[in-house]
Amino acid sequence: MPRRVTLADVSRAAGVGMATVSRAMGDHPDVSEATRERVRAIASELGYRPSVAARALRTGGFHAISAIVPDAGWGWWEPVIRAAHATANERGYQLLVHPADSEGGLAATVDGLASIPTEGVIVISVPDQDAVREACNRIPLPAVAIDDTSRATRFPTVSADNRAGARTVVEHLIAQGRRSIALVRGRLDPEHSVWGDGLFLEERTLGYREALEAAGLAVDERLIIDFADPFDESRTTFPEIDRLLADGPPIDAVFCAADLMAAPVLRSLRAAGIPVPTAVAVAGFDDERAALLVDPQLTTVRQPYEQLGRTAVEMLLATIAGDAVPERRTEIPGTLVVRASTS
Amino acid sequence: MPRRVTLADVSRAAGVGMATVSRAMGDHPDVSEATRERVRAIASELGYRPSVAARALRTGGFHAISAIVPDAGWGWWEPVIRAAHATANERGYQLLVHPADSEGGLAATVDGLASIPTEGVIVISVPDQDAVREACNRIPLPAVAIDDTSRATRFPTVSADNRAGARTVVEHLIAQGRRSIALVRGRLDPEHSVWGDGLFLEERTLGYREALEAAGLAVDERLIIDFADPFDESRTTFPEIDRLLADGPPIDAVFCAADLMAAPVLRSLRAAGIPVPTAVAVAGFDDERAALLVDPQLTTVRQPYEQLGRTAVEMLLATIAGDAVPERRTEIPGTLVVRASTS
DNA sequence: CTGAAAGCGCTTACAG
DNA sequence: CTGAAAGCGCTTACAG
Numbered sequence: 001m002p003r004r005v006t007l008a009d010v011s012r013a014a015g016v017g018m019a020t021v022s023r024a025m026g027d028h029p030d031v032s033e034a035t036r037e038r039v040r041a042i043a044s045e046l047g048y049r050p051s052v053a054a055r056a057l058r059t060g061g062f063h064a065i066s067a068i069v070p071d072a073g074w075g076w077w078e079p080v081i082r083a084a085h086a087t088a089n090e091r092g093y094q095l096l097v098h099p100a101d102s103e104g105g106l107a108a109t110v111d112g113l114a115s116i117p118t119e120g121v122i123v124i125s126v127p128d129q130d131a132v133r134e135a136c137n138r139i140p141l142p143a144v145a146i147d148d149t150s151r152a153t154r155f156p157t158v159s160a161d162n163r164a165g166a167r168t169v170v171e172h173l174i175a176q177g178r179r180s181i182a183l184v185r186g187r188l189d190p191e192h193s194v195w196g197d198g199l200f201l202e203e204r205t206l207g208y209r210e211a212l213e214a215a216g217l218a219v220d221e222r223l224i225i226d227f228a229d230p231f232d233e234s235r236t237t238f239p240e241i242d243r244l245l246a247d248g249p250p251i252d253a254v255f256c257a258a259d260l261m262a263a264p265v266l267r268s269l270r271a272a273g274i275p276v277p278t279a280v281a282v283a284g285f286d287d288e289r290a291a292l293l294v295d296p297q298l299t300t301v302r303q304p305y306e307q308l309g310r311t312a313v314e315m316l317l318a319t320i321a322g323d324a325v326p327e328r329r330t331e332i333p334g335t336l337v338v339r340a341s342t343s
Numbered sequence: 344m345p346r347r348v349t350l351a352d353v354s355r356a357a358g359v360g361m362a363t364v365s366r367a368m369g370d371h372p373d374v375s376e377a378t379r380e381r382v383r384a385i386a387s388e389l390g391y392r393p394s395v396a397a398r399a400l401r402t403g404g405f406h407a408i409s410a411i412v413p414d415a416g417w418g419w420w421e422p423v424i425r426a427a428h429a430t431a432n433e434r435g436y437q438l439l440v441h442p443a444d445s446e447g448g449l450a451a452t453v454d455g456l457a458s459i460p461t462e463g464v465i466v467i468s469v470p471d472q473d474a475v476r477e478a479c480n481r482i483p484l485p486a487v488a489i490d491d492t493s494r495a496t497r498f499p500t501v502s503a504d505n506r507a508g509a510r511t512v513v514e515h516l517i518a519q520g521r522r523s524i525a526l527v528r529g530r531l532d533p534e535h536s537v538w539g540d541g542l543f544l545e546e547r548t549l550g551y552r553e554a555l556e557a558a559g560l561a562v563d564e565r566l567i568i569d570f571a572d573p574f575d576e577s578r579t580t581f582p583e584i585d586r587l588l589a590d591g592p593p594i595d596a597v598f599c600a601a602d603l604m605a606a607p608v609l610r611s612l613r614a615a616g617i618p619v620p621t622a623v624a625v626a627g628f629d630d631e632r633a634a635l636l637v638d639p640q641l642t643t644v645r646q647p648y649e650q651l652g653r654t655a656v657e658m659l660l661a662t663i664a665g666d667a668v669p670e671r672r673t674e675i676p677g678t679l680v681v682r683a684s685t686s
Numbered sequence: 687c688t689g690a691a692a693g694c695g696c697t698t699a700c701a702g
Numbered sequence: 703c704t705g706a707a708a709g710c711g712c713t714t715a716c717a718g
């Protein structure tokens with residue numbers, strides 16, 4: 001490994017003081033044009049690359065925050081990160097993105113941040129709030145959370161308003177004349193699921209119930225179905241939905257508690273010869289990629305991705321600045337997006 | 344903003360020398376158990392967080408490399424990053440992930456790396472090799488590239504073997520008895536596309552031609568179709584494919600040069616009442632999420648995601664270590680994955 | 687316009 | 703087992 005080229009090397013090669021080199025490399029005005037050019041040429045020739053660590057130590061000026069993204073293939077968090085990145089940059093901070101450690105989980109990834117020059121961390125979809133909270137305290141590192149996978153709230157948290165969103169989309173189905181609306185969710189194993197205890201599923205269920213009740217429709221519990229393995233994308237159909245279509249009460253709509261369940265649901269409907277949306281309308285929640293790829297494209301509630309990222313960064317920077325940020329959930333409304341699956 | 348707590352603060356509070364604090368915080372053996380405990384307790388109480396910058400400056404020990412991921416929603420690079428992350432960690436390096444700047448593009452994002460403590464960069468899907476190469480030289484920062492969006496090769500590059508992969512999947516279609524196989528690609532505007540001049544599309548086309556020729560089948564140029572806007576996922580169908588189905592020569596298979604074109608193609612086939620795969624088989628390339636979400640699930644060639652990430656990191660670390668890494672393409676074979684769309 | 691010197695917060699020989 | 707001191711590579715008053 002070649003020894004690194006330092007300011008001193010450039011200074012020596014150029015025959016000027018280190019201060020002059022430093023000024024020439026930056027855009028400091030107090031250097032003659034000639035010196036600046038000469039120094040820069042020599043620096044470039046030597047392959048000089050200023051030490052970010054030394055500069056940061058001297059100026060206190062390396063400001064970075066981290067975001068840990070979940071180890072789940074479907075990347076709904078990508079627009080969140082993009083917005084967080086933009087917001088951080090506006091505030092003079094770098095955003096460092098870290099994939100969650102597949103074995104140790106979020107807590108292990110947080111531990112790893114001890115050796116990274118970062119001032120705070122945004123954690124996304126935290127299943128085990130206590131373990132992650134503990135890891136953050138250990139370092140110690142200020143943290144905020146995005147998404148509501150857990151009933152516990154050990155972080156200042158920002159999430160979509162899942163209840164209101166679900167209510168909106170079910171109201172939309174009712175407005176389309178649907179009366180027998182199934183709700184498909186997932187059965188979560190809180191021990192092992194990256195989705196924790198699935199608070200968001202519960203909230204979306206509440207929104208579903210509220211919409212039905214507000215319309216004077218009875219909730220038929222037989223129409224609320226929990227898939228055993230809801231978030232495995234490689235599956236083609238859900239046996240539970242096939243059973244409903246074969247033996248259950250007749251339905252004219254399905255609300256999928258997450259978009260990614262829609263692909264298997266739509267396949268089951270097609271296999272049963274049931275046209276969508278004429279006989280059965282289908283809607284989802286999230287507005288992630290799956291909503292555009294399935295056929296027909298999915299009516300859904302768009303998560304406020306940009307605002308999730310932006311708000312999380314703002315909360316985190318406030319925490320870093322020493323402002324007290326309450327450890328409670330901030331909910332941001334989503335938006336109904338109507339596509340061919342319901343109209 | 345509260346002043347940061349330093350080693351000196353802890354040293355003072357604990358009434359011991361800074362060296363002792365330093366040893367107690369690390370796992371240095373030469374400290375008494377009692378001192379270690381006491382110092383750690385005080386450090387924790389004070390909220391002491393060692394300065395990574397200072398430590399890095401002192402030990403030369405902060406080793407990080409960067410990866411810039413493209414500003415495209417469909418995240419096929421996610422498993423690549425995950426593998427790169429694991430490989431970097433094995434080698435004692437952090438992997439920093441940076442979303443590409445949406446306005447300035449890759450070159451602007453590379454420029455931003457000047458203020459990040461990173462020793463090298465992996466760039467993914469570089470459309471304009473010259474601009475990015477220049478930016479890397481300016482910093483200066485060793486770089487390697489993943490993906491083959493460009494005919495030019497200004498970086499040590501690793502990509503899938505697109506030609507062999509395409510050949511494999513088209514051979515599979517032929518083995519299924521298909522004789523009139525359409526190829527759908529995209530028309531790329533090299534000025535504006537994030538896909539550069541689309542070398543990968545060209546290579547996949549070559550593979551298609553080779554497979555047909557090897558089987559003694561004539562290439563019908565009318566069956567090679569370039570969509571005007573191939574990578575817009577929000578679209579429902581491609582007018583070009585509707586036209587082919589209505590007026591063109593009859594077909595019994597479609598090879599989509601990228602999985603994400605398959606969703607609109609399958610919709611067009613369904614709308615035309617053409618059953619898949621019985622009347623027309625459909626295959627893709629990449630094996631990204633879209634392959635699992637469309638109906639029927641897609642036969643495709645899986646990109647060697649893990650190896651792309653791993654190899655890129657290894658090439659980059661070799662470059663950093665001062666080994667010469669040739670500025671040419673390393674191609675890694677993909678794997679045929681057969682699903683319901685062809686069988 | 688330029689340079690010598692102090693100091694950012696650590697770690698690690700070196701000396702006890 | 704513990705501490706004083708040097709030094710990592712910069713930037714920036716301060717003095718010319």
